[in-house]
Amino acid sequence: MEATETKSAKEVVQAAWKKRPLIISGPCSAETEEQVLETAGRLAKTGKVDMIRAGIWKPRTRPGSFEGIGTKGLAWMQQARKQTGLPITVEVATGKQVEDALHFDVDVLWIGARTTVNPFSVQEVADALRGVDVPVLIKNPINPDLELWTGAVERVAKAGIKQIGLIHRGFSSYGNTEYRNAPMWHLAIEMKRRSPELMMINDPSHISGRRDILLDVAQKAIDLDFDGLIIESHIDPDKAWSDAKQQITPERLAELLDTIKWRHETTTEKDFITALEKLREQINHIDDELIQLLSQRMKIADKIGTYKKDNNITILQTNRWNAILEKAFAKGEKLGLSKEFITKYYDAVHMESINHQNKIMNA
Ligand code: PEP
Ligand code: MN
DSSP: OHHHHHHHHHHHHHHHHHOSSEEEEEOSBOOOHHHHHHHHHHHHHHTOOSEEEOBSSOOOSSTTSOOOOOTHHHHHHHHHHHHHOOOEEEEOOSHHHHHHHHHTTOSEEEEOHHHHTOHHHHHHHHHHHTTOOOOEEEEOOSSSOHHHHHHHHHHHHHTTOOOEEEEEOOBOOSSOOSSSSBOOHHHHHHHHHHOTTSEEEEOHHHHHSSGGGHHHHHHHHHHTTOSEEEEEBOSSGGGOSSOGGGOBOHHHHHHHHHHSOOOOSOOOOHHHHHHHHHHHHHHHHHHHHHHHHHHHHHHHHHHHHHHHHHHTOOSOOHHHHHHHHHHHHHHHHHHTOOHHHHHHHHHHHHHHHHHHHHHHHTO
16 A cells, blocks of 8 residues: 555656646745645645745855754655645755655745855765655755756766656856846756756756846746756745745745746748758858868968967967957847957957967977
8 A cells, every 4th residue: 555655646747747848836934834734735736846946045145044944844745745736846965855855745845045066065965865765856056066066966867767858947147137046047958968868957047046037047047958947935935034035935836837938949830940050050150160270260370370470479469369359249239249259259359360360389
């Protein structure tokens, strides 16, 4: 009897893990039994949520903030699971927390951004996971370092965990910006390129830090082919004990999910595929030409290097570089290229050019 029960619970988790888009929601923190159960109940009622989240132990940046309700919150989560039939997930940062969470049958564990950043902590969590069959989600580290993120995946995988997923929650930076944590989408894309076999979901709540841009961030993630979303929800968001500004009610979450334009990575529509293929073909040609042109450009840089060497002139000539950039900004603006892109492009080309000249001058 008990064996069948455990198995069907496992099957529910497996189905949720494979569902696309995977939608996880729940409060930033478990606060009271009523809050956990009511949030879970209202989320389940929307019929749009696959897994319930809640923070039990909260890694807060400054002491004195609410640091989590602790182990007793696990019993509430277990109850929420029983009442809704939805799998539950909590954050773990120590070996003891892994043990406690598993003791209360938590279905999926997640490693938070402040833990991913620390290999000692990740290793401790990984050691506690040895011999356990539980899916684990790993958030990006708070700093934009893909090696740390990859390292955490490797540590958890080495402990024998087979089902690993990634959560992109943005990267912290000094000073106020539009985002609480800058998304730096290119890093998430690069991580997906490195580990295409791992699912990656997006966390618009911790990227935005506020409600009004949650939809924009979520839509961007879906446009970039993310596998799902984890969004914080609360029965009374303004009164939440942590992350109040970014939480929304379960009903508002349902509206947000209805507003998102869901995209497919592929389609069977023949006309669309041929049109897309033709456009991609054009892009391939242009990219190919760009590479050839860049190579020609560097060959000229080599010649300049030889000339500068013979005449004993410095590689970097700041005035000339500024003039080039100003001209490029003006032209780019006319042609629909942002100043940001022009800057990045010219910086990259310039560095490559300097490297070429350096080799020649110091040969
Ligand atoms: C959270 O999910 O509530 C949390 C603490 O997130 P992060 O680890 O991304 O800061
Ligand atoms: Mn939070």
